[in-house]
Amino acid sequence: MLPKDAVQDGAADDAAGIAAPGGAEAGGGNTADTASTDAAYARLYGEPLLRLPNDLYIPPDALEVFLEAFEGPLDLLLYLIRKQNFNILDIPMAQVTLQYLKYVEQIRLSNLELAAEYLLMAAMLIEIKSRMLLPQRQHDIELEAEDPRAELVRRLLEYEQIKLAAYDLNSIPQLDRDFQRAEIFIEQSLIPVWPEVNADDLQAAWKDLLKRAKLKQHHKITREELSVREHMTGILRRLQSSRFVEFADLFDVAGGVPVLVVNFVALLELAKETLIEITQAEPFAPIYVRLAYSPA
Known part of the structure; x- marks a missing residue:
């Protein structure tokens, strides 16, 4: 080269x-x-x-090839032990530490931030190796001092169990990764929801009433005082006797246009004060009027 x-x-x-x-x-x-x-x-x-x-x-x-990807120091250490078939309960610290330091030296040259986490584990391995090289005192021999590798072995075994469990969980089919959930929308309602009356339908019904009133009008010159409040009371009294009353039945066509206008204004005032409800079962269906339900 x-x-x-x-x-x-x-x-x-x-x-x-x-x-x-x-x-x-x-x-x-x-x-x-x-x-x-x-x-x-x-x-x-x-x-x-x-x-x-x-x-x-x-x-x-310009080109980096990653043959093995490790998720942390424990993952790398477990990889070195399993690859060479070392007994995890009797780890040869000298060989493992040497191989681990070589890998850390490689990643330290390319990524210093990533190497910091691995250097901490390297320091722990060197400490364990140093403690194993020190001669044991007579007091420690009699008490059967704990192996310096015991804590490291415990962490490796726990990490391996968690890693195997993660593989098992990953093999389970996951939503939006391995399959899609079938969805169907079903409208369920115990209370019937009546559609709101369109203003155009109400206007068309009113025009039809006016047309019928003009056909049956009488040419009498009279002066009559009409009260909106009285017509409101009459409409409420009429609705108390039946649950639903058709819109056209609330008007007396024989009374002429003035009576129809006052009666219609009274109906609008009752609807404004939420004393009555104007409903319609479906589009182009007859319009019904009923008393508003008062809360219990």
Whole structure:
């Protein structure tokens, strides 16, 4: 493998040679420059690339291949132990620590923030290894001192159990990953919901009443004082005797247009004060009027 500087110098020489193929000079004319630019594969440092290079230099940091991905120091340590079939209850600390430090040194050169977490585990391994090299005191021998690797072994076994459980959970089919949930919308309601009366329907019903009133009107010149409040009372009295009353039945067509107008105004006032309800079972169906339900 060539040194990095040598490869870069070679690439620069190739780029310089490619810029003017066939020994042509740069100042050959505008027509030649335009033709050369159109035939170029690409542009390198602003110059047209007229032929493919024989070799291609790739910087060392341009490509990274991760053969194994580890989720943390314990994952790496467990990988080193299982790969070499070490007994996890009797870990050879010298070999494992040496291999672990080599890996940490590699990631420290590329990612210092990631290496900090691994360095903490490396310090723990070196401490365990140092404690195992120290001679035991007579008092510790008589009391059967705890193995310095016991805490590390406990953490590794717990991590392995959690990792295996995670694999089992991941194998279970998951919603929106392995399958989709079938959905169907069913409208269920115990209380009937009546559609709201459209203003156009109410206006059409009123126009029909006016048309019928004009057909049956009498030519009598009289003066009559009509009270909206009295008509409101009459409408309420009429609704008390039946649950639903059709809109047209609340009006006396024989009374003429003035009576119909006052009666209709009284009906609107009752609806405004929420004393009555104007309902309709479906579009273009007859309009009914009933007393408003008072809360219990």
